[in-house]
Amino acid sequence: MDEFAFINQVKQSVYRQSSLVKGVGDDAAVFRQTAQDVITAVDTLVEGVHFSRKVMDPFHIGFRSLAANVSDIAAMGAVPAFYLVSIVIPESYSDRDLDGIYQGLSSAASAHHMDLIGGDTVSGGELSIAVTAIGFVKKEKARYRSVAQPGDILFVTGTLGDSAAGFHMLNSNGYYTDRAHYEDRHRMPQIRSHFAGQLESLNRVALNDISDGIANEANEIADASQVTLTIEEERIPVRTSFAQFTAEQQHNWKLYGGEDFELLGSVSEREWDVLSTIAERTQTPLTKIGYVSSSEEKNNRVILIDRTDKSTQLLKKGYTHRSR
Amino acid sequence: MDEFAFINQVKQSVYRQSSLVKGVGDDAAVFRQTAQDVITAVDTLVEGVHFSRKVMDPFHIGFRSLAANVSDIAAMGAVPAFYLVSIVIPESYSDRDLDGIYQGLSSAASAHHMDLIGGDTVSGGELSIAVTAIGFVKKEKARYRSVAQPGDILFVTGTLGDSAAGFHMLNSNGYYTDRAHYEDRHRMPQIRSHFAGQLESLNRVALNDISDGIANEANEIADASQVTLTIEEERIPVRTSFAQFTAEQQHNWKLYGGEDFELLGSVSEREWDVLSTIAERTQTPLTKIGYVSSSEEKNNRVILIDRTDKSTQLLKKGYTHRSR
Secondary structure, eight states, X not given: OOHHXXXXXXXXXXXXXXXXXXXXXXXXXXXXXXXXXXXXXXXXXXXXXXXXXXXXXXXXXXXXXXXXXXXXXXTTTOEEEEEEEEEEEOTTSOXXXXXXXXXXXXHHHHHTTOXXXXXXXXXXXXXXXXXXXXEEEETTOOOOTTOOOTTOEEEEESOSSHHHHHHHHHXXXXXXXXXXXXXXXXXXXXXXXXXXXXXXXXXXXXXXEOSSOHHHHHHHHHHHHTEXXXXXXXXXXXXXXXXXXXXXXXXXXXXXXXXXXXXXXXEOGGGHHHHHHHHHHTTOOEEEEEEEEEOGXXXXXXXXXXXXXXXXXXXXXXXXXXXX | OOHHHHHHHHOOSSOOOTTEEEOBTBSSEEEOOXXXXXXXXXXXXXXXXXXXXXXXOHHHHHHXXXXXXXXXXXXXXXXXXXXXXXXXXXXTSOHHHHHHHHHHHHHXXXXXXXXXXXXXXXXXXXOXXXXXXXXXXXXXXXXXXXXXXXXXXXXXXXXXXXXXHHHHHHTOOSOOTTHHHHHHHHHSOOOOHHHHTTGGGOSOOEEEEOSSOHHHHHHHHHHHHTEEEEEEGGGSOOOGGXXXXXXXXXXXXXXXXXXXOOEEEEEOGGGHHHHHHHHHHTTOOEEEEEEEEEOGGGOOOEEEEOTTSOEEEOOSOSOOTTTO
């Protein structure tokens, strides 16, 4: 399939976003957004680095490429609107595979009312997909990881470790309960966009998405905000059937497992009730997992308290794309 | 170099665009643009498909990646402002090579007062660079290829065939005059941003950038506008030293040579003087090369009239990325 054929195939017949002036079909797309701030993020998936065809169908590859970007938009407290996609695809992929990738992208886009406004596909030696996502947020309401303050409540949405558990199952023939749930969490991650888009009523909230494990994201908030975060390990929410895994697996996956795409953040105690109401309204599981305190001598750290009340420093280790 | 180190290295200490609210450093970037429409385009370069290291240094690869995108923004009559870049880089590239790519991107960005607001670098089997460029244009003044009308004057900026000639020279040891000029046109294309950004005062102008040869771009305008374009071959502007090439080379390069990144467009006779003034003010060579007429029975075509007054249909053939 040549470039031209592909872009015609993926061109939407109907666009969802009213701010769009011109979609696919000219040198570039045009949109108008005078009321809100514009949010942009780019993310790249490469075969063999970020995913393997052994456990991911073309549909999943497409779906996850967009979901990872939507997660970055959500982590800004914003709502996604548009995406542009660049696909490098080897000759070994059939037109049907390419169509599968597109169906996955399209399915994730549909779930978030997003429009594809630019695309480029080129043949190359290995599959890689770079997505740029564009979202909108009320002026001055973009949420940064740098605004956590001592006294804040630390919270997380959903359950952690599911994606890592799903990845484990996809590479294993063992008997597991709840297999479909975990595998779906890995291959078709659901993003907390609806929740994120409702956060505008809060005065202040620090926010990060959990793409590289909570240990990593918590350290990013601590560094950016120059504070210390304390997490009580027993409070980290996991699915009931998570108990089927070994203690070591549970520990590693919930702390360092990547790509859960849940949200980690902090709010003042005063605003906790507002946040809880937003969570209820958007049917988002929300859990207090710790608190924020001031750092001694600029030593910004994340402290993990285990079930025996022992404190250890939680480091940024664990999941990296390269070491997988 | 890991992802984190790279993004820190490329992070600008000072941003040029006043509309930027938050640059690199959080989950996504934020900008605010209430006065103008927003333009976005994505373009991907892959080693071995779009360029070869034999003739392109890492600096040139970076420079051209961004330039190709800026050209798409210019082709909308818009001014570039931001870019996001996704780089897949093989282990065989050193940190110094990666730095060279960045320097090339950065140099092109500087020339157009653009800010890097998002980046992602991942190791992979072959070098590919996907750039998303974002620009701004006065509301309702984005320029489409679909608005050419019978009676319009067809124009082109600069000279054509230079990039193809440069590519030929870079692969040849022969003696040529003006070698540096042609090689530069291929490796460090200059984009008509300044000219494009001044077109707002025109009521109507159809516009395309010449990335795949004028034959291709003219057909795109004819199809999108449902008109017939007539081009007089002898009027197509070429550099004086272009005469050193064979007649066949000249013919092929100026009609089908890719990546000159000049602008092809059409305006009404009434607005020709306004356009000429903009060209003078921005020191942009501007040449009338033909005219637009209505298509008989929806048969939208491009007619080429040669020096002997013979007419032939100019087809969309020639340069494609794949066949190179």
